[in-house]
Amino acid sequence: MSRTKSVVNKASKKNVFSLQIAPARILKGEDCLRNAGAQIASLGKRPMVVGGDNTLRVIDDYLTPIFKEYGLDAMSASYAPDCCESSLARLQKGLESHDADFVIGVGGGKALDMAKLVAFKGGLPVVTIPTSGATCAAWSALSNIYSEEGAFLYDVSLKSCPDLLILDYGLIASAPPHTLIAGIGDAIAKWYEASISSGNSSATLTIAAVQQARVLRDILFQKAESAIAHPLGEDWQEVVDATVLLAGVSGGLGGANCRTVAAHAVHNALTHLAQSHHNLHGAKVSYGILVQLRLEEMLENNQLAATSRQQLIKFYHAIGLPCSLEDLGLGKLTLEGLRHCAEIACQPQSDIHRLPFKVKPEPLVAAMVSTTLS
The missing domain is CATH 1.20.5 (Single alpha-helices involved in coiled-coils or other helix-helix interfaces)
Structure with missing residues (x-):
């Protein structure tokens, strides 16, 4: 009897998976942030607000009345120079000195990633308030870490999605x-x-x-x-x-079974080029999708990928997404620079190796320069 139970327990442990599926609460609607005071205040009394310098100034008009109404003692801190290890260390010290009991992240993907990571390291609840529709960082249990110069280094899986996500349509609409x-x-x-x-x-x-x-x-x-x-x-x-x-x-829902592949690998490599930093994350990722499809055409003779790439190019033209290195402002990138990007994208730990075929730098360079090929 006990032996059977032991076997069952061992088998059960092998089939235990952890999924961080969704934020605990979501508020969405036009001007919903101004009416979110009770939900924010339910998480603590001493928030630390993390964002970029410009965003912190913009968000002050929204949050200060809430802090006053609910008696919250808040401090604000910029994540500059980037969502990087030095900023994390500085913000952790600020969290401790303020004796913060929850974190509020405001801004784009990097600001929200940093706020989530600071909260995770401190074992505290976190509120995410996106100020644009540029990423799903306000939702996810993941933080991407960059160098101080903006080059992607690695990501960190978090124990849960945010405790509260506030999607204020009016705030989002004010973004470019x-x-x-x-x-x-x-x-x-x-x-x-x-x-x-x-x-x-x-x-x-x-x-x-x-x-x-x-x-x-x-x-x-x-x-x-x-x-x-x-x-x-x-x-x-x-x-x-x-x-x-x-x-x-x-x-x-997908967790480890639905990870990023070549599109994000190309993005990550491009972040190592200073001349790419004016492009937002999603712009580089969208170009990376075309590179991924081009690789499927070249290395697998996949005609469905060719059709999908042409469909995407038409869509990109219609809404203003980049289709080529030229569109990203990287048309003058040297062969050496391209090769450097390709080598980064093909490093052993890269997501590009989730493709069902092996990718080396040479064909990746060829795919990167031929995304718009008919």
Whole structure:
């Protein structure tokens, strides 16, 4: 009897997986941040607000009245120079000196990643308030770490998604339009990467994650142009929900079975070029999708990938996403510079090796310069 129980317990342990699927609470709507005081205050009394210098000034008008009404003693701290190890160490000291009991992250992907990581390291709740539709960082249980110069280094898996996500449409609408366009590029990559990295998995949640990514892609194909043309309209709200929320659903459900592949590997490599830093994360990722599809054409003779690439190019032209190195402002990149990027993207730990075929720097360089080939 006891031996049987022991065997069952050992078998059970082998099948235990941890998934960080979704934030504990989500508030969304136009001007919802100004009415979120009770939800914010339920997490503590001494928040630390983390964001970029400009964002901290903008968000002050929203948060100061809440802090006063609910008697919260807040401090603000910039994550500059980047979402990097030195900023993390400085913010951890600030967290301790303020005796903070929760963290509020405001801004784009890097600000939110840093806020989540500071909270995770301190064992504290975190609120994420995205100020654009550029990424799903407000949702995910993941933080990307960069060098002080902005080069991607590694990512950190967190124990949970944020405790509260506040998606204020009015705040999102005040961001420059190109931020949402970049978010569309980042979100649409979920399908092209998850459909490959999941392989032929028959796991229920993996299948659900991939199908959610497909739905996400279709929503963006159908509504992105209208959304960009009509801020705060119905299609715009649906697309913002897609880039910030639905994109997170796929990653949350899929977990380790639905990881990034070549599109993000190319992004990560490009961040090591200073001349690429003016491009947002999603712009570089969207170009990376074309590189991934081009690799599938070249190395696997995959005609479906060729068709998908042409479909994406037409879509990119319609909404303003980059299709080539020239579109990214990297048209004068030397062969040496391209080779350097390709070598970084092909390092042993790179996500590019989740492709079902081996990729070396030489064909990757060829794919990077031929993304718009007919």
